[in-house]
Amino acid sequence: MLKVGIIGFGKMGRKHLESFKRIPGVSICGIFDASPGKIQEAGLKTCPDYKHLIKECDVICIATPTDTHKQYILEAIAVGRPVFVEKPLCRTVEEAEEVMQAVKKYKAKVMVGHVVRYFNQYAAIKKAIADGCVGKPAVARITRCSKFPKASNNWFNSREKSGGVILDLMIHDIDFLIWCFGDVERVYAKDIGREKIPNMDYALAVIRFKNGVIAHLEASWALSGGFRARVEVAGTEGLVNYDSRHPASLKVEHSDGNVIRENPVDENANQMEIREFVEYVLNDELPKTTLHDAYEALKVSLAALESVKSGAVVKLRRGKSE
Amino acid sequence: MNKIKIGVMSFAHMHAFNYSKCLKKIHNAEFTGIYDDNAKRGKEMAGLLGVKFFSTEKKFFAEKLNGVIICSENSKHLSMTASAAGAKAHILCEKPISVNLKDANKMISLANKAGIKFMTAFPCRFIPSVVKARRLLDSGEIGRILAIKATNHGSLPDGWFTDKKLSGGGAVLDHTVHVADLLRWFTRREVRTVYAEIDRSIYNKKIDDCGTLLFEFENGVFASLDPSWSRPKSFPVWGDLTMDITGEKGNIYIDAFSEIIDVYDDKTGKHSCRSWGSDAYMGLVKNFVDMILYNRTPFISGYDGLKALEVALGAYESAAKKKVIELPLKAKK
Numbered sequence: 001m002l003k004v005g006i007i008g009f010g011k012m013g014r015k016h017l018e019s020f021k022r023i024p025g026v027s028i029c030g031i032f033d034a035s036p037g038k039i040q041e042a043g044l045k046t047c048p049d050y051k052h053l054i055k056e057c058d059v060i061c062i063a064t065p066t067d068t069h070k071q072y073i074l075e076a077i078a079v080g081r082p083v084f085v086e087k088p089l090c091r092t093v094e095e096a097e098e099v100m101q102a103v104k105k106y107k108a109k110v111m112v113g114h115v116v117r118y119f120n121q122y123a124a125i126k127k128a129i130a131d132g133c134v135g136k137p138a139v140a141r142i143t144r145c146s147k148f149p150k151a152s153n154n155w156f157n158s159r160e161k162s163g164g165v166i167l168d169l170m171i172h173d174i175d176f177l178i179w180c181f182g183d184v185e186r187v188y189a190k191d192i193g194r195e196k197i198p199n200m201d202y203a204l205a206v207i208r209f210k211n212g213v214i215a216h217l218e219a220s221w222a223l224s225g226g227f228r229a230r231v232e233v234a235g236t237e238g239l240v241n242y243d244s245r246h247p248a249s250l251k252v253e254h255s256d257g258n259v260i261r262e263n264p265v266d267e268n269a270n271q272m273e274i275r276e277f278v279e280y281v282l283n284d285e286l287p288k289t290t291l292h293d294a295y296e297a298l299k300v301s302l303a304a305l306e307s308v309k310s311g312a313v314v315k316l317r318r319g320k321s322e
Numbered sequence: 323m324n325k326i327k328i329g330v331m332s333f334a335h336m337h338a339f340n341y342s343k344c345l346k347k348i349h350n351a352e353f354t355g356i357y358d359d360n361a362k363r364g365k366e367m368a369g370l371l372g373v374k375f376f377s378t379e380k381k382f383f384a385e386k387l388n389g390v391i392i393c394s395e396n397s398k399h400l401s402m403t404a405s406a407a408g409a410k411a412h413i414l415c416e417k418p419i420s421v422n423l424k425d426a427n428k429m430i431s432l433a434n435k436a437g438i439k440f441m442t443a444f445p446c447r448f449i450p451s452v453v454k455a456r457r458l459l460d461s462g463e464i465g466r467i468l469a470i471k472a473t474n475h476g477s478l479p480d481g482w483f484t485d486k487k488l489s490g491g492g493a494v495l496d497h498t499v500h501v502a503d504l505l506r507w508f509t510r511r512e513v514r515t516v517y518a519e520i521d522r523s524i525y526n527k528k529i530d531d532c533g534t535l536l537f538e539f540e541n542g543v544f545a546s547l548d549p550s551w552s553r554p555k556s557f558p559v560w561g562d563l564t565m566d567i568t569g570e571k572g573n574i575y576i577d578a579f580s581e582i583i584d585v586y587d588d589k590t591g592k593h594s595c596r597s598w599g600s601d602a603y604m605g606l607v608k609n610f611v612d613m614i615l616y617n618r619t620p621f622i623s624g625y626d627g628l629k630a631l632e633v634a635l636g637a638y639e640s641a642a643k644k645k646v647i648e649l650p651l652k653a654k655k
Contacts, residue, residue, distance in 0.1 A: 204469060
């Protein structure tokens with residue numbers, strides 16, 4: 001039995017718990033959260049001390065606010081525990097460097113939950129590009145919009161903790177584009193941070209990849225409801241496009257006017273990434289999301305934030321741990 | 323009352339055909355004829371539209387025209403404007419107003435000195451969804467505008483559009499001016515900074531075919547625009563005009579050319595679409611005719627044309643220097 005310890009019991013901690021529970025040979029060792037009430041409400045046993053939890057379990061899953069990731073990662077890998085950490089890897093470049101050095105030192109296994117790679121539609125877009133459907137890719141457009149996320153202490157509203165919509169939401173698409181197109185040359189971005197509107201964020205970015213592709217990214221926490229994701233890649237010989245507004249394979253209309261659209265899948269993306277993490281730990285099979293790419297996605301996201309702040313184009317630099 | 327006499331100068335730009343069809347339908351306008359420096363094209367179009375063809379500007383302006391619609395290659399807008407100003411004919415000039423700021427300024431001053439009205443042809447200002455969106459924004463429906471994400475995609479155009487000497491620029495010039503004008507119209511502000519990534523990686527011609535702009539207005543509103551000719555030949559429609567507007571209290575989405583029916587025709591070998599939307603060209607041409615008829619101030623001025631052009635030129639400068647460019651652009655020595 002592989003014993004899993006979960007640190008952080010918010011939206012993602014709960015999701016990962018469900019995914020771990022469905023994997024044969026995996027058991028839940030314990031759950032820690034800074035507010036243990038949340039765990040008790042869910043009818044689960046809380047673990048009062050995360051240090052104890054790290055000692056007791058075989059692997060650790062971290063789903064806490066971004067600015068606390070580093071500390072948990074370092075403590076877990078120092079005692080040889082493989083780590084699955086929710087994206088982003090951590091909050092700052094300095095923290096990331098520290099993590100990367102420690103990973104090297106302890107030869108640790110760390111996987112970051114860049115879940116977009118596990119969505120079938122995104123995998124299909126990447127494969128279509130690889131199959132030559134667009135020829136040589138030239139311009140990409142990618143969009144991710146939702147309402148403002150709810151979380152304990154409303155930590156998403158704190159730039160210091162979450163990094164806002166760029167570091168928490170746009171990073172999904174930055175990671176996907178890195179998966180498709182490789183390293184980033186430079187980035188320029190704008191967001192509505194200067195407005196200081198509570199519970200709202202919105203950003204646009206332009207990225208030039210080293211392979212020449214120009215990408216436009218939109219990330220929004222300004223929808224009143226619903227969700228929208230889109231990706232389009234055009235090249236020398238064609239264009240591919242996915243839009244979450246494409247008709248769903250299943251639609252349920254309730255008599256009260258409520259409509260549910262759904263594309264049921266054999267294995268959902270969250271389940272897939274957790275399964276790959278377990279296979280990585282047990283069988284050494286490398287997951288689709290490498291730590292290196294997660295580190296790159298973080299650097300590009302932080303470069304976008306830097307661009308917002310300075311109003312200038314930011315060239316990507318090599319990190320100390322590269 | 324007499325009809326307003328209008329002639330069309332050059333059919334180099336395909337919009338000449340759209341404008342001509344409108345002229346024929348406007349009851350207080352008389353479509354006097356066509357001048358074209360390409361006589362073969364001019365004669366053919368005149369025949370098709372059932373109007374007279376004039377082989378020289380002299381003969382064309384001898385008709386005592388009240389107004390002309392200039393649809394030449396962009397680089398020839400200046401010389402045709404000079405001729406029209408000389409003949410005291412009011413001008414509706416296809417966008418972009420010109421290929422550089424110097425020519426654009428000259429055109430505006432030529433018209434001023436001649437005492438004629440100069441209007442820039444931005445038909446998108448007459449698209450009902452665009453007009454309605456502006457009204458909603460003005461009414462405060464979604465509060466202050468915070469940011470705008472726009473696209474004006476197209477397919478690869480034919481002929482002189484990809485010849486920089488005649489067009490002055492590719493996709494970025496061709497499409498940026500439309501959206502820059504609409505956003506200036508919406509925000510009532512000028513663009514303060516422009517950043518752009520531009521390339522010619524789709525068709526590998528000697529002119530830009532793709533890119534993305536990210537620019538900021540004087541009041542801090544920022545907007546992105548993708549003006550790429552990135553729709554492949556197999557795409558069901560020619561292109562798009564979209565604007566996703568994020569406001570303090572809500573969002574407005576414009577997808578101006580989404581009013582379409584699906585067509586599956588074996589002859590074309592692909593799924594295609596036909597528009598059922600309103601005719602924006604008609605609004606534009608009618609506005610031009612009314613401007614002359616009722617002695618109005620141009621709804622879209624030469625200055626509007628120039629400021630939209632400046633955003634596109636700023637984008638080229640940004641891409642060349644790989645940095646953010648401040649507007650207004652400094653005059654070139």
